[in-house]
Amino acid sequence: MILQNQIDLKSNGKPIPDEDLKLLIKSxxxxKIDDKSMTEFLKAVKTYGMTKQETISLTEAMFQSGEIxxxxxxxxxxxxxxxxxGVGDKVSMILGPILAAGGQAIPMLAGRSLAHTGGTIxxxxxxxxxxxxxxxxxxINNVQEIGICIMSQTDSICPADKKMYALRDITDTIDSVPLICGSIMSKKIAEGIDGLVLDIKIGNGAFMKTINQGMDLGNALQKLEKPLVLKQK
Known part of the structure; x- marks a missing residue:
């Protein structure tokens, strides 16, 4: 019933209450909610979007779904x-060790392939x-001892994103700005980092096809910086 209410609210251009969003993600x-029903919600978000507060609540529910x-x-x-x-993107595998060699600690929780793009993992x-x-x-030990560790998503750290990420990949709900924001920021906050560099890809080989789409995504991600206490560049 909660899920259908949320879909109805989205379809009518009304905001979803914070607690309802958190209950949906938890369920x-x-x-307690199957993939078919969750797909309806994801498609509603892709079609009708989310307010800033809804995106914040979604992200919070996602990173609070597991360990931080x-x-x-x-x-x-x-x-x-x-x-x-984006197609052929290998920057993380090169930049991470460089930053670690420079003295920073780099914990990377990375994803697998999404649509036509191969994942870092x-x-x-x-x-x-x-x-x-x-x-x-x-x-944690690898980051402490050698300065960097890249691992795949787990059932203990941000499990909500692991499940939603896989479902978005097969339901044509990848290129939704609120869902992208929730996916990225929930993983990064769960990592326990102080700051984040965002590499927003645009073009035929990326999810964001135009500069304007890339800027919209960048602005949406940046708006989550202060309410979610994370420094971005």
Whole structure:
């Protein structure tokens, strides 16, 4: 009933209450809402959009769905770089180690392929012996010991995004600005970082096809900076 109410509110251009959004995400993670029903919600968001407050509430519900990492024992700046996705994108695999060599701590929770773009995790797993399925403790220890760790999404850290990410990939709901914002920011906040560099791809090989679309996404992400307490560039 809550889900149908939210879809009806979206369809009529009305905002969804914060608590209803959080209950929806919690119920989806707990498998109380099936993929078919969740797809209806995702399509409604893609069609009708979300207000800034709705996007904030969605993001909060997503990163609060699992563990939130803390790097209390690291006496250095903890940051990450995230790309919105594009064909042939390998920047994270190069930039991450460079930043770590410069003294920053770089925890990266990366995704798999989305639509036509290959994910960072998929690329790394082509390296024989490279492990991306790590425990939270292993993730933290690697960052503390060598300055960087890249791992795939887990069931313990931001599980809401893991499930929604996979569902968006097969339901034509990838290029929704609120859903992209929720996906990116929930993962990054759950990482426990101090700051974030956003690499917004545009063009035929990206999800954002034009400069204006890229700017709209960048502005939407930046608007989440202060309410979600994260510094972006």
């Amino acid at each position: 989806f993670v707990e498998n 990492i803390e790097f209390n024992e690291i006496d250095t700046y903890v940051s990450d770089k995230h790309s919105t996705g 998929d690329k790394l797993e082509t390296i024989p012996g490279f492990q991306t399925n790590l425990t939270t403790d292993d993730f």
